[in-house]
Amino acid sequence: xxxxxxxxxxxxxxxxxxxxxxxxxxxxxxxxxxxxxxxxxxxxxxxxxxxxxxxxxxxxxxxxxxxxxxxxxxxxxxxxxxxxxxxxxxxxxxxxxxxxxxxxxxxxxxxxx
Amino acid sequence: xxxxxxxxxxxxxxxxxxxxxxxxxxxxxxxxxxxxxxxxxxxxxxxxxxxxxxxxxxxxxxxxxxxxxxxxxxxxxxxxxxxxxxxxxxxxxxxxxxxxxxxxxxxxxxxxxxx
Numbered sequence: 001x002x003x004x005x006x007x008x009x010x011x012x013x014x015x016x017x018x019x020x021x022x023x024x025x026x027x028x029x030x031x032x033x034x035x036x037x038x039x040x041x042x043x044x045x046x047x048x049x050x051x052x053x054x055x056x057x058x059x060x061x062x063x064x065x066x067x068x069x070x071x072x073x074x075x076x077x078x079x080x081x082x083x084x085x086x087x088x089x090x091x092x093x094x095x096x097x098x099x100x101x102x103x104x105x106x107x108x109x110x111x112x113x
Numbered sequence: 114x115x116x117x118x119x120x121x122x123x124x125x126x127x128x129x130x131x132x133x134x135x136x137x138x139x140x141x142x143x144x145x146x147x148x149x150x151x152x153x154x155x156x157x158x159x160x161x162x163x164x165x166x167x168x169x170x171x172x173x174x175x176x177x178x179x180x181x182x183x184x185x186x187x188x189x190x191x192x193x194x195x196x197x198x199x200x201x202x203x204x205x206x207x208x209x210x211x212x213x214x215x216x217x218x219x220x221x222x223x224x225x226x227x228x
Contacts, residue, residue, distance in 0.1 A: 004155075006155075009153070032214055032215050034215065034216065036219075041221070041222075042221055042222070043117070043203055043205075043219030043220050043221050043222050044156070044203070044219045045219070046216050046217075046218070049214075049215075049216065051214075089155060089156065093215040099144060099207050099209060099214075099215045099217070100146075100158060100161065100171070101156075101158075101215065101217060103148075103155040103156040103157070104155050105153055105154060105155040106155055
């Protein structure tokens, strides 16, 4: 039972345009959400997070939106750059859950010049 | 220098062999985790440890064991490797006192192939 789902295995975007990566979750106990970025031959690195008490968090070119009623979050990258080409993982955790993260399957983002 | 290191980075072994993957960290974090990544499945938690005396099973612990030798070291063992344990393995650390709640810091990964 996949509690965190990223239904798009891959996404291709033109350089300079907006990239939108989506994530859905089923467990209503999740109250903190994170996005990780992973390059080949490296471990995932933290990108941005959002608490369930917010509906938006912004950090430079990266913005995460949370829609709790739909159990959906999205990551917006504007403008997209070639260095953004990577696999992006959505993850979720529940307060009191020992900081355990539940990950989605990942979306491979390719930025085309 | 990397904060979380994993050895070996790549390993090919045969079915039935015992193998150990090692993780070391210099971040001073108490909490450490082992994950495996499979195509189409994301990262799944194998074991986690809150300190040297605390070991907990994760989502997919069958066929694996762990040892927390010190605060900085957390090893994952496959007692008798089987082909479906072929995967990318990641170690991670976290500290609940850090600013980013639940943020984990990952090592570079070990690619394990079981023939």
